[in-house]
Amino acid sequence: MVKTDFGPPKYLDMMSDLCKRNYGKWKYHEVLDTGTLVHVAENGEKLYTVRSATPRLIHIDTLRVFCDLADKYCNGFFRFTSRHSIEFLLEDESNIEPLKADLHAMGYSPGGVGNTISNMLHTQGWIHCHTPAIDASGIVKAVMDEVFDYYTEAKLPARLRLSLACCLNMCGAVHCSDVAIVGIHRVPPKVLDEKVAKMCEIPNVVAACPTRAIRPEPAKKSVVINDEKCMYCGNCYTMCPAIPIFDPKNDGAAIFVGGKVSDARHPAMFSKLAVPYIPNEPPKWPTVVKTVRMLIDVYAKDAKQGERYGEWINRIGWERFFKVTGLPFTDKHIDDYIFSVPTFRSTATFKW
Amino acid sequence: MPELRKTPMLDQLLDGPFPSFVKEIKKGAEKNEACNDLLGQLELSYEEKITHWKHGGIVGVTGYGGGVIGRYSDVPEQFPGLTEFHTMRVNQPAGWFYKTDRLRKLLDIWEKRGSGLTNFHGATGDIILLGTHTDELQNVADDLAHEGWDLGGSGSDLRTPSACVGPGRCEWACIDTLDIVDTLTRRYQNELHRPMWPYKFKIKISGCANDGVAAKARADCSIIGTWKDNIQVNRTEVVNYVNGGFDIIGQVVDKCPTKCISYNPVTKSLSIDDNNCVRCHNCINKMPKALRQGKINGATILIGGHAPILQSAFMSWVVVPFMEMKPPYTEISDLLEKIWEWWDENGKMRERTGELIYRLGMRSFLKATGLPAVPQMVLHPRTNPFFFWDKEEVNQ
Numbered sequence: 241m242v243k244t245d246f247g248p249p250k251y252l253d254m255m256s257d258l259c260k261r262n263y264g265k266w267k268y269h270e271v272l273d274t275g276t277l278v279h280v281a282e283n284g285e286k287l288y289t290v291r292s293a294t295p296r297l298i299h300i301d302t303l304r305v306f307c308d309l310a311d312k313y314c315n316g317f318f319r320f321t322s323r324h325s326i327e328f329l330l331e332d333e334s335n336i337e338p339l340k341a342d343l344h345a346m347g348y349s350p351g352g353v354g355n356t357i358s359n360m361l362h363t364q365g366w367i368h369c370h371t372p373a374i375d376a377s378g379i380v381k382a383v384m385d386e387v388f389d390y391y392t393e394a395k396l397p398a399r400l401r402l403s404l405a406c407c408l409n410m411c412g413a414v415h416c417s418d419v420a421i422v423g424i425h426r427v428p429p430k431v432l433d434e435k436v437a438k439m440c441e442i443p444n445v446v447a448a449c450p451t452r453a454i455r456p457e458p459a460k461k462s463v464v465i466n467d468e469k470c471m472y473c474g475n476c477y478t479m480c481p482a483i484p485i486f487d488p489k490n491d492g493a494a495i496f497v498g499g500k501v502s503d504a505r506h507p508a509m510f511s512k513l514a515v516p517y518i519p520n521e522p523p524k525w526p527t528v529v530k531t532v533r534m535l536i537d538v539y540a541k542d543a544k545q546g547e548r549y550g551e552w553i554n555r556i557g558w559e560r561f562f563k564v565t566g567l568p569f570t571d572k573h574i575d576d577y578i579f580s581v582p583t584f585r586s587t588a589t590f591k592w
Numbered sequence: 593m594p595e596l597r598k599t600p601m602l603d604q605l606l607d608g609p610f611p612s613f614v615k616e617i618k619k620g621a622e623k624n625e626a627c628n629d630l631l632g633q634l635e636l637s638y639e640e641k642i643t644h645w646k647h648g649g650i651v652g653v654t655g656y657g658g659g660v661i662g663r664y665s666d667v668p669e670q671f672p673g674l675t676e677f678h679t680m681r682v683n684q685p686a687g688w689f690y691k692t693d694r695l696r697k698l699l700d701i702w703e704k705r706g707s708g709l710t711n712f713h714g715a716t717g718d719i720i721l722l723g724t725h726t727d728e729l730q731n732v733a734d735d736l737a738h739e740g741w742d743l744g745g746s747g748s749d750l751r752t753p754s755a756c757v758g759p760g761r762c763e764w765a766c767i768d769t770l771d772i773v774d775t776l777t778r779r780y781q782n783e784l785h786r787p788m789w790p791y792k793f794k795i796k797i798s799g800c801a802n803d804g805v806a807a808k809a810r811a812d813c814s815i816i817g818t819w820k821d822n823i824q825v826n827r828t829e830v831v832n833y834v835n836g837g838f839d840i841i842g843q844v845v846d847k848c849p850t851k852c853i854s855y856n857p858v859t860k861s862l863s864i865d866d867n868n869c870v871r872c873h874n875c876i877n878k879m880p881k882a883l884r885q886g887k888i889n890g891a892t893i894l895i896g897g898h899a900p901i902l903q904s905a906f907m908s909w910v911v912v913p914f915m916e917m918k919p920p921y922t923e924i925s926d927l928l929e930k931i932w933e934w935w936d937e938n939g940k941m942r943e944r945t946g947e948l949i950y951r952l953g954m955r956s957f958l959k960a961t962g963l964p965a966v967p968q969m970v971l972h973p974r975t976n977p978f979f980f981w982d983k984e985e986v987n988q
Contacts, residue, residue: 243737244655245781249694251686251770255760259689264759264768268880279761287761295613297722299620299627300699300708307692307699319757320688320712322805329761347611363715366637367613367630368663368679368722370645375637377613378605385608410899412715413810416907444941450902473901481647488641501809503801504874505847508808508907522638523601546843546878578904 256317258287258331274394275350276336288330290339292348293359293384293391296324297367297377305346313339323401325352325359351391354399357536358391360384361403363412365423371474372406373423373491374520380404382524383421386533390540397543397552400536401500408473416499418549419535420511421528425472426490428453428465435482437461448479450578471577492519493528497535498550509550512558514565516572538565557591596621597632601639617709626707626723629673633665651678651726653733657786659743660729676725677707680732681718681744683777683784686770687757688713697739705732715810716794717754718744747787748942753777755797756804763880764873765799766817766889767917773797775921776928789932790939790948794898800885801873807897807908812945813928814894814908815917821886822866823875829882831860844875890916893927895957896946906946911961913968927961934960955980 252260262281269279277289294302306326310318313335318328326348328339340350352358360383363369365376383402390396403414404421414420436445437460445463446454453469454476456462463483465476474485495518499511514535518527542564543552553561562569575583602614617634620627633644649662659681665674682698698719702708707723714720724732733743744752753776756762758769776795777784783793796807799817807814834840840862845853852868853875855861862882864875876883893915894908915923931945934957939948949957958965 242654242734245742245785246737246740247742247778247781248683248774249685249740251689251760251774254685254689254691254694259760264765266759266761266763268763268884270880279763289761293610294712295611295616296711296713297613297616298710298712299616300703300710301619302616303699303710303712304696307696310690310692316692318690318692319761320690322688322713322717322754322756324712326712347615349609361715364711366634366643366645368645368677370643370647370663372643378602378638381605381608381610381612381614384610388609391610405899408900410905413806413899415899415905416806416809447940448942475901486642491641501803501806503803503872504877505849505872507872508803510905510907520641522641523604544842545839546847 254317256315256329256331258285259317259329261285262287271354274353274356274392275340277353286331286333288333288336290328290330290336290343290350291321291325291352292328292343292350293325293352294348295377295381296362302346309339309342312342321359323352323359323361349388349392355394355396356391357387357396357400357402361401361412361414361417363404363406365406369406371409371478373408373425373474373486374406374421374493375522376404376406378523379421379493379525379528382526382529383532386529387536390536396536396540397545398548400539400549402532408475409478415496415510416501416508417511418497418499419532420496420499421532422494422496424492424494424517425474425485425487426492426517427485427487428467428470428472429474429477429483429485431463431465432482432484433457433460433462436463436480439482440480445476445480445483448475450475488520492517493525494518495528495531495535498553500548500550505546506548506551506554511550513573514561514567516570535565560591594625594628597628597635599631599635602631602635620708624673624707626673626677627709629665629671630677630707630709630723633667633671633674636667636670651729653730653743655785656733656743657788658746658749659733659785661746663723674723677723678726678729680706680721680724680729681714681716681746681752682721682736683742683744683752684713684717684719684754686755686774686777687760688717689760694740698736698741701732701735701739705735716744716751717805718752743785745784745792748789748791749785749787749793750780750783750789751792751794752784753795753797754805756799758797758799762799764802764817764876764885766819766885767797767799767815767891769797769799769817771919772815772917772921772924775919776925779925783932789936791942791944793932793935793945795928801871802877808894809897809905809907810899811897811908812895813931814897815891815924816894817889817891817917818871818914819886820888820890820914823864823869823886824884825862825864826882826884827861830862830879833879833882834860838879840879843878847874847878849874890914891924893924895931896944896949898944898946902943903947903950906950908946910969911957911963913966927963930961953980
């Protein structure tokens with residue numbers, strides 16, 4: 241009989257004695273540098289954390305090297321963050337620099353702590369997903385290479401969360417990030433009638449459309465899409481593989497800015513549209529990379545200390561955001577989806 | 593072993609300061625045909641600007657309805673190693689803590705039975721094992737079970753709950769995020785492993801208002817730690833911050849959203865009007881040695897968060913402003929079970945909990961859960977006179 245439903249390994253079995261001893265008894269922490277934290281317990285014991293971004297897609301041999309380093313410096317204990325970074329948990333301060341040197345030697349640089357860009361949250365993209373409009377890992381690699389100085393040096397006014405979702409399903413939930421890249425389609429899907437009849441449940445396909453652009457076509461046992469109403473979300477394709485939405489000539493990335501999840505100072509905010517479309521440019525996506533760099537540089541220069549991206553925009557106003565970034569404001573930036581009207585401005589008070 | 597695939601486009605992503613995913617796949621390609629073919633197929637995607645993965649098929653392991661996602665190449669004749677390249681989700685230990693000897697066992701299994709490629713971690717929190725054949729799925733699950741690793745959720749079930757680092761290494765954990773996530777995960781193994789709901793349901797737990805696991809943005813049920821009494825002020829440490837050059841006016845006083853903090857530069861003392869504090873956590877973030885949360889701790893429970901598409905993205909909203917979170921966490925379990933029953937009864941196929949509440953109204957949700965309406969649920973009361981009355985509320 242196969243064992244089932246026993247649940248994950250107990251977290252306490254994965255924790256060092258120092259962590260267990262001071263569980264819930266931490267007093268404060270300090271940022272030592274952009275790759276290192278120290279947490280101090282009520283009893284004075286210290287735990288040092290060395291953080292390093294990973295590409296998320298990791299081969300087991302790399303994980304084994306991480307294990308070797310943890311055995312060498314951390315009594316065999318480490319953890320990961322929710323943003324795909326690895327955190328080595330050290331008890332002996334003198335191990336910090338040797339560990340960092342070993343990490344550098346394997347191509348990993350500590351960083352992402354404090355007022356930096358932490359690792360870039362992302363999805364599967366062309367590596368392993370059936371619905372992406374853009375790749376994920378390739379864009380992340382190209383962007384992080386370009387903004388790497390913001391990852392290793394604390395020169396931002398506040399922390400900056402960069403994210404990427406390769407389609408509108410946003411399985412990375414990037415919609416509350418300071419700067420987010422989202423894969424979009426721009427043309428309606430094609431209905432392959434014969435395949436739809438064989439493969440798909442018509443009522444589910446019709447119900448999957450948020451704009452009611454799909455109606456049944458009983459004669460063909462298929463569906464018809466009203467192109468005027470389609471906003472290319474691909475939800476129908478998720479329900480029915482016979483309605484492909486991919487178009488290499490038109491798929492690409494949109495960039496959103498100003499979101500956050502923390503309630504500190506200003507409550508959590510959704511990210512808002514900055515750039516409606518940049519075409520796919522593999523392997524290094526130069527336009528996306530250049531635009532993200534510009535968006536971060538402008539914020540780094542103009543925002544006040546302690547201001548997150550969205551707080552900065554709230555202070556200067558959107559009209560000024562488009563002015564200082566030089567990005568064109570278009571009809572795409574004005575919401576026409578479900579909750580549009582509350583986003584329209586009803587004042588005569590602007591900055592010129 | 594055939595020759596390594598030629599990947600001139602991907603090779604441009606090998607250098608640069610950020611660790612390269614291409615290097616990771618190449619490590620696998622040297623000893624595994626599937627990894628080598630993955631390089632080839634990805635290069636093709638880069639040339640053609642399109643994915644080459646088909647929709648998932650139904651695959652699984654005995655006794656489970658979730659945890660495995662079928663994945664097939666649409667060009668298997670070119671890349672036979674990817675004919676079947678399924679994903680397995682493995683439930684991570686709470687807080688993503690690892691001990692190397694336990695993790696090495698998992699890596700050995702994946703070397704023997706899969707591609708050797710992983711994600712640490714997937715967006716929901718699971719360890720993701722990327723790529724194996726249909727006939728290896730059961731073996732992987734069995735081997736993992738033997739070493740104490742269980743599968744996570746997928747499909748229309750409870751997705752693997754996740755939590756921030758919490759009391760394991762953080763002074764800001766108002767609640768025991770790790771114990772809560774571990775307890776709920778074990779309590780709801782059936783819901784996690786056997787899809788039977790209208791759609792997915794996610795639980796994420798953050799210990800404080802900084803919301804380190806983005807619970808509010810992406811979990812149907814977001815549990816966020818908070819406190820009710822006064823912020824604890826260490827006056828000596830306040831003076832130390834100021835003497836150290838910290839901009840207490842600019843970073844703390846001026847940034848306080850309710851202007852409840854004042855600072856006297858003569859006496860170098862900070863005072864907080866706790867009655868007007870909303871517990872946003874900024875001042876504590878900025879002066880962790882001087883300011884600490886109160887001692888009456890609990891959690892705010894929020895419902896409805898999810899990313900697009902159908903009704904736009906929702907951020908979770910408050911349904912219980914303050915819940916004590918003491919083991920065995922009966923109150924949150926009672927609430928979750930009531931929500932699931934109502935949603936299961938009323939939800940349409942692929943309708944998330946938040947979308948159902950949007951369709952039927954908070955009024956219907958409150959009736960089903962027995963929760964009282966409280967002002968903390970809204971930014972402001974409605975601005976229109978279009979509301980419903982039940983029959984028993986009006987004179988017959």
